[in-house]
Amino acid sequence: MFLSDLLVVFAVTAVVVFLFGRAQIPSVIGLLVSGLVVGPYGLSLVDDLESVELLAEIGVVVLLFTVGLEISISRLLAMLPLMVRIGLPQIVGTTLLIAAACRWYVGTLPQAIFAGLLIAMSSTAIVLKLLADRSQSGTQAGRISISVLLFQDLFVIVAMLAVPLLAASADVSAEVNSQISSHSSPPVLFENPFVAVLAGFSIVAGVLLAGRKIIPKVLHEVVRLRNRELFLITLVLICLGTAAITAAAGLSLAIGAFIAGLALSESEYGHQAFAEVLPFRDTLASLFFVSVGMLLDVSFVFSHLGLVCLVVLVIVVLKIFATAIPSIISGFPVRTSLIAGSVIAQVGEFSFVLGSRGADVGLLTGEDYQTFLAAAVITMAATPLLTNLMPNLCDLLGQSPWFGRMFHDSPPEDDIDLSDHVIIAGFGINGRSLATALAEFGVPHVILELNPETVRSEGSLGIDIRYGDCTRQAILEHAGIFRARAFVVAISDPASARRSVRVARDLVPEIEIFVRTEYLSEVDELRLLGADVVVPAEFETALSLFERVLGIYDVPEEKIDDLVDQLRLENYGFLRSGVRRQTIQSIDGPDIHDQLGRCRISQRSVVVGQTIGELDVRAKTGVTIIAIQRRNQQIRNPGPDLQLQIGDEVSFVGSRSERTAANKLFLLTSRNTE
DSSP states (O other): OHHHHHHHHHHHHHHHHHHHHHTTOOHHHHHHHHHHHHSTTTTOOOSOHHHHHHHHHHHHHHHHHHHHHHSOHHHHHHTHHHIIIIIHHHHHHHHHHHHHHHHHHHSSHHHHHHHHHHHHOOOHHHHHHHHHHTTOTTSHHHHHHHHHHHHHHHHHHHHHHHHHHHHHHHTOOSGGGTTTOOSOOOOOSOOSHHHHHHHHHHHHHHHHHHHHHTHHHHHHHHHHTTOHHHHHHHHHHHHHHHHHHHHHTTSOHHHHHHHHHHHHTTSTTHHHHHHHHHHHHHHHHHHHHHHHHHTOOHHHHHHTHHHHHHHHHHHHHHHHHHHHHHHHHTTOOHHHHHHHHHHTOSOOHHHHHHHHHHHHTTSSOHHHHHHHHHHHHHHHHHHHHHHHHHHHHHHHHHTSTTTGGGGSOOOOOOOTTOOSOEEEEOOSHHHHHHHHHHHHTTOOEEEEEOOHHHHHHHHTTTOOEEEOOTTOHHHHHHTTTTTOSEEEEOOSOHHHHHHHHHHHHHHOTTSEEEEEESOGGGHHHHHHHTOSEEEEHHHHHHHHHHHHHHHHTTOOHHHHHHHHHHHHHTTTHHHHHOSOOGGGSOTTSTTTTSEEEEEEOOTTBTTTTOBHHHHTHHHHHOOEEEEEEETTEEEESOOTTOBOOTTOEEEEEEOHHHHHHHHHHHTOBHHHHO
16 A cells, blocks of 8 residues: 555654764755665665655656756856856766776767766765854855856756757667656657657747746735635646656656756745645655665675775765865965865765656666666765765865875965964955955055955955965965954864864964854864854844843843853853853842953963963952963862963953953063063
8 A cells, every 4th residue: 555655764864864963964965875775775665666756757757947047147146256257167078088997898889978077977965054153155166166056956957958969869768667767658749859859848938938938927926815725726826837848858757847946946936835845855855865775776786895995985086186176276275175075975865866767768777877876876975974074175285295295385475564463264254344444544555355356356356365365374474464463364164274273373472362153063063173262143132132121121131241252251151052041140239240261372472471460460450369270170279379371261250340450461572662
């Protein structure tokens, strides 16, 4: 019974995906493994495979419809330069290299080209989730990866249109592959492949035109009735209707749905359409990956283990270099380019759609399809491991006498006149705003940025911006870090931010280091690495909100300011723990002025070498010193004989005015006393 089969599929899938989630393995891999378990090559728990595959095909249609909704025309135009310079060479290079590598094995040249098209696609689902989980979407490697993925999503249309032409050129038959797909293909109106391709292009253009001119007007009339069910039914009609038209023209159902979604993406109803279809996508699209897993023959993998491993190795290596080489040519560092290549070195979910279509027309034999499935699943599963290993491998190669020069960017000429300045790493919104403020007040500063286009365009405006990696010692030295007063890290890559803080602190123990980070959870680690001030965007927003909320309850402004200052001085400890500290049990309590302060002793401070007793800190400022952090050692309740050293972080308690006086004392320099 189909319902019982469906129940078994979802039950097994829920358990497997849950276990994989606990192990931090992407859910796509869990879905593939679930199909392997319930399929005919596993435990054979499902009898009605044809019905499951039919639902899976509908899931692919909905999946590509939502992908089209997410890819707006404006987003494509914004990323068009990277897509053309890196995405196009990546697809062409991968396709040609794979075709050349397997020409002797698959038989004909069209089949080899089709194999190259299969391998050229990468997994949008896995990569986007991986980048989001690691907060790396805004990094240079992340932007390169996303631009290539967008280009690949669009190129699926071209690949689908090319399938009948390749099949005709290869002179193959689909009959030998009937066992690969149990559900029947839709009827085709055009037998001639060239006529089918021409009709396909015409249909694509017609759907895009209808999506801009006709469909929004239809949806407008539907929305005026304020009937949600009718709106959803209309969306399903547009999605499936367009899919049926493209399938009749010799394309796939999925491509029609993708074009329909792309046409709707720029309309005022695009966001609502995406929200309505999303639950169906997540449910039905999961069945597609389960159905793919059902086709994987484990016994075939073990009997052809050498071949499968060789194919996996070739895929990973070729795809890494097919992305890295165009990125390097475009001006990105070798390290960034290789990391971007490792992120998209797997086979993608759209390759399964393309592979099924190729199997239907005879471009893939049963054995070749099994090899492809095995390699695809393994490359997907290996993605998290590969992306973890690549940065370490780049660091290791950077220390090599043979490859070291490739991983060390040529630093700009050192400006010997630059001193007492600020080094800003990253020229995004935060770095740009800081640079503008510093320029307004005449504070000297230099900017380090890894985007070659930004460096070129901003440098032409007279801004002191230099191309360089802030995690590299040589780059920081040439930016004058030994003479700088402060180092500000305003980049979106958490791993690079941590590394740059550690390098800067090791180079100049007394420099003031400020770090902007996305998440509060990164504050403690950055502080341990040597950051003086860490500003998490996540909870600066929270602080701003409760400042305003307390204000409407007539809480005195000075008490709100004291509370906010205390939380910042405690490195947002109250917000991180979710438990109110004893010092802020009540806004009106007597302990509100007994607050914590910190100050790092710089190389220019006059207190260096003096003891706490000689300074007479309590008598001069009113604060009480409670601890001193000296590198990795914490000295609690230091005695009067303890000498202060460069880089010491002094923690003390006192009122706001007392803490201000203490900061002035510890930061007093010989320049101030002259």
